[in-house]
Amino acid sequence: MQTIKAKKAFGQNFLVDTTITTQIIQAMPKDDNLIVEIGPGLGDLTKYLVQQGPVIAFEVDRELCTHLTTAFKQPLSTKQLTLRCGDVLEAWSQEGTQKSLVDAPYNLVANLPYYIATTIILRALSDPQCRSLLVMVQKEVADKFSAQAGDKEFSALAVLTQTVGEAKSVLLVPPSAFNPPPKIDSAVLKITKHSSLEDEAFSHFLRIAFAQPRKTLAKNLSQHYPKESVLSILEALHLSQTVRPHETTTQQFHQLYFQLKGALYGREQQQQRKQPAQT
Known part of the structure; x- marks a missing residue:
């Protein structure tokens, strides 16, 4: 053989x-x-x-x-x-x-x-x-x-x-x-x-959050999202501005993701309202 x-x-x-x-x-x-x-x-x-x-x-x-x-x-x-x-x-x-x-x-x-x-x-x-x-x-x-x-x-x-x-x-x-x-x-x-991964946008968000693991979560996220929104949401979730990605729980990542998504949507809506009406 x-x-x-x-x-x-x-x-x-x-x-x-x-x-x-x-x-x-x-x-x-x-x-x-x-x-x-x-x-x-x-x-x-x-x-x-x-x-x-x-x-x-x-x-x-x-x-x-x-x-x-x-x-x-x-x-x-x-x-x-x-x-x-x-x-x-x-x-x-x-x-x-x-x-x-x-x-x-x-x-x-x-x-x-x-x-x-x-x-x-x-x-x-x-x-x-x-x-x-x-x-x-x-x-x-x-x-x-x-x-x-x-x-x-x-x-x-x-x-x-x-x-x-x-x-x-x-x-x-x-x-x-x-x-x-x-x-x-x-x-x-x-x-x-118990379920399956469906939200590719959440996976993309995590790649940003962990892009440089040694840096703070705020620093990583602020490279792609408005810094004031990032800091405001971190404070609302009782997360320190110096917290690193590996110190953040899965639940907190989901909360961050949905609140950032909501903040960005609200900002877009506000900008659209400020635009002059087309004639």
């Missing part, structure tokens, strides 16, 4: 520690949702997932698709496993806009390549059919998504996650659990959703 080697181009590190695999299965939600696996690799996790329920697996590596087609003939024939060969990000997109990955409620399980992990997680958070995520990622990425206000890792990613659900790292995974072993530690991140 030909040995399949991990490809650097796809950021592949195959999970080979069965103890970790078992713990991932145990951390899965206990429901009847469809299971979506991104990057099944050699199928070491897939063979356990198909025992939990119907699985749709997305694999971009054609060589691995061929291997999986042979290794999973039986579950493929019974439709317990559906294999889709191609880029999952393309499957998510249609004419430049995001669509649901599948047409049914699903739980996402994945050993994500580190270079694309954040992008995939954000896509899943925006997908209304995705109910939960259980993903292997770089520990640093897991920390950013699961951080709490006041943590130095707290960022726009954590605010977006807390907007739609709850996140926590459920398992730390050493490099020795993979072949080849990566140079960094990994973690299994679990996100349970």
Whole structure:
């Protein structure tokens, strides 16, 4: 049998520690949702997932698709496993806009390549059919998504996650659990959703708020919004002018966003009233 080697181009590190695999299965939600696996690799996790329920697996590596087609003939024939060969990000997109990955409620399980992990997680958070995520990622990425206000890792990613659900790292995974072993530690991140990201304008607002994390929130926001409005709203929310982005809670970010949006709308209306009537 030909040995399949991990490809650097796809950021592949195959999970080979069965103890970790078992713990991932145990951390899965206990429901009847469809299971979506991104990057099944050699199928070491897939063979356990198909025992939990119907699985749709997305694999971009054609060589691995061929291997999986042979290794999973039986579950493929019974439709317990559906294999889709191609880029999952393309499957998510249609004419430049995001669509649901599948047409049914699903739980996402994945050993994500580190270079694309954040992008995939954000896509899943925006997908209304995705109910939960259980993903292997770089520990640093897991920390950013699961951080709490006041943590130095707290960022726009954590605010977006807390907007739609709850996140926590459920398992730390050493490099020795993979072949080849990566140079960094990994973690299994679990996100349970209660809604989906819908407001792109709020995401844009957060990018502004966290643009320079070491600077004050007032400084960052004042680069794009009227300074007097920013300072007035901070005072109304009992936030110091020296507060930094990572010290601000998700609820406070939502309050800031809606009040700033309201202030800007009011300013526009006022300017329109001042304009002379057209004759």
